[in-house]
Amino acid sequence: MEIGIIGGGATGMLLAHYLGDNHQVTLYVRRKEQAASIESKGIQLAVTNITTIIHVRQIDEGIRNHAILFVCVKQNHLDHLTPVLNKIADSTTVIFLQNGMAHIEKAKELSANVMVGVIEHGALKVSDHTVRHSGKGIIRVAYLTGSVDSISLVERLNQENFPFVLEPDYYPMLAKKLVINAVINPLTALFEIRNGQLLDNPFLTQLARQLCREACQVLHLDEIEEWTNVMQIARATAGNYSSMYKDITNGRTTEIDAITGYLLKNSTEQISGHALLLQAIKAKQYEKRKEGEDE
Numbered sequence: 464m465e466i467g468i469i470g471g472g473a474t475g476m477l478l479a480h481y482l483g484d485n486h487q488v489t490l491y492v493r494r495k496e497q498a499a500s501i502e503s504k505g506i507q508l509a510v511t512n513i514t515t516i517i518h519v520r521q522i523d524e525g526i527r528n529h530a531i532l533f534v535c536v537k538q539n540h541l542d543h544l545t546p547v548l549n550k551i552a553d554s555t556t557v558i559f560l561q562n563g564m565a566h567i568e569k570a571k572e573l574s575a576n577v578m579v580g581v582i583e584h585g586a587l588k589v590s591d592h593t594v595r596h597s598g599k600g601i602i603r604v605a606y607l608t609g610s611v612d613s614i615s616l617v618e619r620l621n622q623e624n625f626p627f628v629l630e631p632d633y634y635p636m637l638a639k640k641l642v643i644n645a646v647i648n649p650l651t652a653l654f655e656i657r658n659g660q661l662l663d664n665p666f667l668t669q670l671a672r673q674l675c676r677e678a679c680q681v682l683h684l685d686e687i688e689e690w691t692n693v694m695q696i697a698r699a700t701a702g703n704y705s706s707m708y709k710d711i712t713n714g715r716t717t718e719i720d721a722i723t724g725y726l727l728k729n730s731t732e733q734i735s736g737h738a739l740l741l742q743a744i745k746a747k748q749y750e751k752r753k754e755g756e757d758e
Contacts, residue, residue, distance in 0.1 A: 464619060465489075467526060469544065470535030471497050473586035474560060476594040478533055480506045481625035483515040489529070491522045500591035509587075509595035528552045531616070532575075534559045538721030541566055551575045556611045558604060562644045562706070563721035564637050567607070576609030578616075579633050581640040585703060598700060601626050605633035638682040642689045643696050644722050646674045648707035649740045652717070653747060655708065659701025662694060670736070671697075677734035681726045707744070711751055719744045 464486045468475050471492030479490045483506070490506075492498050498519050505514040526532070526547055536544060538561050551557060556576040559566055570577050585598025604627060606613045617629040630636045647658055650671060654660075661667050675693050679686040710717045723741045726734060 464530040465528075467491060467529035467532040468535060469522065469526070469532065469547075471501075471591070472535065472537075473588040473594055474582055474584075475533070475535035476506050476588060476592075477584060477586040477596060478535065479517050480508055480513075480515045480594060481622065482620070483517040485622065487518070489518040489520060489527065491520055491526060493522055494591075495521055497591040504592045507593045509589050509593050522547065526551065529555055531555070531620070532557045534561070537561065538563055538565055538718050539716050541569060545569070548573055548575075556609070556616060560602070561721070562640070562648075562718050563725050564641055565721040565725050567633075567637070571608055573608070576611035577607040578604050578611065578613065579607050579637060580604035581636060585700060597703060601628050603628050603630050603636055605630040605636050607633055635684075638684055639689065639692060641682065641722065641725070642675060642678045642684065643693055644718075645678045645726060645737065646671050646693050647697060648705045649719060649723060649744050650674070651705040652707040652711050653740065653743050657701065658697050658703050658705060661697050662701075673736045674740070677730075677736050678726055680732060681730045681734065711744075711748055714751055717744060717748060719748075 466482055466486045466488045468479050468488065469491045471490060475490060479488050482488050490501065498521050501519040505516040507514045532551060532555050534557060548557065551573065553574050556578060557573060558578045558580055559570050560580050560582050567579065570579060580602055582602050583600030584596065587595040587597050589595050604617060613629055617627050621627040647661065650661060650667060651658055654667065661671050671693065672690060675690045676686050679689050707717050707719065719741055723737050726737050727741065
């Protein structure tokens with residue numbers, strides 16, 4: 464299949480590397496420096512040094528027609544992509560892979576076939592052409608709008624070493640991932656710790672449990688089941704730093720509005736833990752930017 468991938472971050476590069484073995488892949492990136500690096504060196508998987516040669520273009524050059532188009536940019540970059548996505552052919556299946564759920568309404572407005580998904584792999588961008596696969600998992604996808612044959616599409620994407628799973632309903636899939644992100648990401652970013660340390664410190668564990676409880680109230684999920692999931696992910700990724708931690712460390716805009724902000728926007732009751740955390744992350748991000756300006 465002809466597959467397009469928008470986003471030259473860790474997720475986009477990981478997808479391009481694995482899917483590039485069996486499909487004709489084009490990776491769309493923002494910076495010409497990254498485009499030149501991948502064009503000359505391919506995408507390299509760190510540690511193994513396995514290289515996959517793919518096509519690469521800058522987003523500004525325009526998006527070609529593909530059977531599938533993965534959107535792997537963060538929530539805060541989606542608004543800039545809207546004019547591009549509105550031009551996508553109706554025959555294309557667009558698969559959104561974002562944290563949070565703020566993108567759902569935007570995705571429904573597209574005339575193309577649309578699916579949404581969550582990626583359970585761990586990935587770290589090492590350089591403009593190198594990605595580290597830090598934890599193997601599954602990519603789960605579900606139908607959102609359009610007339611796509613979801614079963615056939617997922618079967619063609621699925622690989623033994625890079626599995627795809629079709630979920631029957633997008634809401635629980637995204638909501639369960641949102642709980643995990645809303646608990647682990649902000650707390651690890653605020654306290655500057657690795658994921659596993661949330662379970663090593665009883666006070667942080669108590670905070671995490673409160674955030675899980677509040678999120679489940681908003682999303683109508685079972686608190687005990689989702690707390691088990693949060694603990695499992697924290698243990699499985701114990702040595703990793705969350706994406707929000709890395710965003711703040713590197714002076715990038717976080718996805719706090721798409722994650723915690725979504726919960727606050729859709730809550731009918733007061734969720735004080737998330738309300739405080741939203742302001743705390745924004746304050747930390749503000750101070751980090753001031754430090755950069757003062758240097």
